[in-house]
Amino acid sequence: MSDSRLDRLVQAALDSRKSAYAPFSKFLVGAAIEDAQGRIHTGCNIENASYGLTVCAERTAVLKAVSEGVREFVRIAVAAETDPLTPPCGACRQVLAEFCDDLEIVMVNPAGKTESVRLKDLLPRAFRASFR
Ligand code: THU
Numbered sequence: 001m002s003d004s005r006l007d008r009l010v011q012a013a014l015d016s017r018k019s020a021y022a023p024f025s026k027f028l029v030g031a032a033i034e035d036a037q038g039r040i041h042t043g044c045n046i047e048n049a050s051y052g053l054t055v056c057a058e059r060t061a062v063l064k065a066v067s068e069g070v071r072e073f074v075r076i077a078v079a080a081e082t083d084p085l086t087p088p089c090g091a092c093r094q095v096l097a098e099f100c101d102d103l104e105i106v107m108v109n110p111a112g113k114t115e116s117v118r119l120k121d122l123l124p125r126a127f128r129a130s131f132r
Contacts, residue, residue: 009034010108013057013077016042017110020057023047029057029086030079033065036072041065058092062099075104085115087122097126 009032017030022045029045043060055063058078065073076096080086085107088096096103096119103119119126 005034005038006106009040009075009077010079010106010114012040012042013079013106013108014110016044016057016061017079018044020044021046024049024051024054028081031057031061031076033058033061033076034074035065035070036074039070041068041070056089056092058088059095062096066099071099073100073103075106077106077108079108079110081110083109083111083113085109085113087117090123093119093123094126097123097128 012032013030015030016032017028020028020030022028024047031043033041035041041061041064043057043064045054045057046060047054058076078086078088087107088105100119105117105119106114108114
């Protein structure tokens with residue numbers, strides 16, 4: 001995977017962060033997931049006055065892609081203005097694990113700090129349906 005493709009993914013996550021709807025927490029998050037065809041699907045967090053209905057940026061991105069028929073993913077970039085960097089929450093890890101045996105997760109912040117981790121390390125022994 002070339003660096004320019006990684007740069008593009010990181011930039012898409014940073015750009016998507018600007019669309020975050022987070023009037024309650026004011027914590028803006030962007031995500032960009034790359035599929036097996038090299039296409040990028042973006043997402044941001046979308047909060048709700050009924051707080052528990054909030055959807056994280058990572059789930060917005062992956063669910064948008066799945067809803068368009070995509071099933072295979074290569075990596076995801078997650079952007080938040082934090083240091084240390086922000087990894088996907090537990091719920092998002094589980095949703096990503098539904099579609100990815102493993103996945104590179106690139107955490108970034110607007111200052112340009114990046115760090116890569118693997119879904120398998122963040123969510124070892126993920127629950128997957130054993131009945132299908
Ligand atoms: N959030 C994300 O979008 N992704 C994460 O990885 C962590 C948390 C959102 C949910 C909520 O809108 C805000 O950040 C504060 O938790």
